[in-house]
Amino acid sequence: METIIYENESAMSMVFENLHDATVRVVVSKSRSGEDRVKLYGLVAVSFGLLCILQVTLNIFLHLALCCTILQYTLQACIYRWLYFSGSLYYISSNEKTWQESRKDCLQKDADLIIINNKEEQNFMREFKKYLWIGLTDIETEGKWKWVDGTPLTRSFWGSKEPNGKTLENCGQIKHPDSENNWNDERCSNPHYWICEEKFSP
Numbered sequence: 788m789e790t791i792i793y794e795n796e797s798a799m800s801m802v803f804e805n806l807h808d809a810t811v812r813v814v815v816s817k818s819r820s821g822e823d824r825v826k827l828y829g830l831v832a833v834s835f836g837l838l839c840i841l842q843v844t845l846n847i848f849l850h851l852a853l854c855c856t857i858l859q860y861t862l863q864a865c866i867y868r869w870l871y872f873s874g875s876l877y878y879i880s881s882n883e884k885t886w887q888e889s890r891k892d893c894l895q896k897d898a899d900l901i902i903i904n905n906k907e908e909q910n911f912m913r914e915f916k917k918y919l920w921i922g923l924t925d926i927e928t929e930g931k932w933k934w935v936d937g938t939p940l941t942r943s944f945w946g947s948k949e950p951n952g953k954t955l956e957n958c959g960q961i962k963h964p965d966s967e968n969n970w971n972d973e974r975c976s977n978p979h980y981w982i983c984e985e986k987f988s989p
Contacts, residue, residue, distance in 0.1 A: 871987065872911050877901065878983040879915055886958035886973075889920045889981030890935065898985035902934045906967075909944050912982065913964045920981035923959030923970070925950075932959070945970045 869876045878896060880889070886900075893899050900922030903909050912919065922935035932940040932950070946963060950956065950972035960979055962971035973979070 869985075873907060874987055876985045876987050877911075878985075879917070879919070880980045880982070883978035883980055885978060886920050886924070886975040886981075889979070890922070893981070893983035896983055896985070898983040899935050901982045901984040902936060902938075903942075903944070905942065906944075909967070912961055913967070913969070915982070916964045917961075917980045919961045920979050921959050921961060921970070922984075924957055924975070925972075926957040926975065929954055929957075943970065944968045 868881075869878050871877075876898075878893070878898065880892070884892065890900050900920060901908075901912070902922050903912065912921075923932055923940065924935070925932045927933070932943075934940065944967065946966065946969050949970060950959075952972040952974070956972040956974050958973055958975040960971050960973045961969050962973075963969040
C-alpha cells in the first residue's frame with residue numbers, strides 16, 4: 788500500500804477537488820450514455836412501428852387491387868355474357884360473321900378466337916350446340932394449321948375425313964357439336980357464330 792504524505796492542507800484540498808471533479812465527470816458521462824441508449828431504443832421502436840404501418844398499407848392496397856380486378860372481370864362477364872371455364876373467360880356471339888370479322892371482334896374485346904388445348908375444353912365447346920369459328924387456320928401455308936397465337940396444331944379433334952378443303956377452306960370451325968371429333972375446315976368468308984377466349988389472371 789502506498790502512503791502519500793501531504794506537506795500542507797492546500798495540496799490535500801487540491802487532490803480531493805480533482806478527485807471530486809473526476810467522479811462528477813464519470814457520473815455525467817454515464818448519465819449521458821444512458822440517455823443516448825434510451826433515444827436509440829425510441830428511434831428503433833418508431834422505425835419498427837412505421838414499417839408495420841407500411842406493411843399493413845401495402846397489404847390493403849394489394850387486396851383492393853385484387854378485388855378491383857375480380858370485380859372488373861365479373862362486370863365484364865355480366866354485361867357481355869362471358870362464361871368462365873378452367874382459367875379462361877369465353878364469349879359466344881349472338882350473330883354470325885366471317886372468320887376475319889369474328890377475330891376482329893374478339894381482339895376489340897382484348898381477347899382472341901378460342902384456342903382449344905385439351906379434351907375438357909373441346910367438350911365444353913360442344914355444350915353450345917352451334918357451328919362456331921375457332922382460332923385455327925392454315926391461311927399462311929396450306930396444310931400447316933396454326934392457332935391464332937402462332938403455335939402449331941398438336942392435339943386435334945377433326946371430324947371424319949377432315950380437313951379436306953385444301954386451298955378453298957382455310958379456317959377452322961366446330962361443325963357437329965354432338966360429336967367429340969367435330970372440327971371442320973371451312974371457307975373463311977362464310978358467316979358463322981364465333982367464340983372468343985381471354986385468359987383469366989387476377
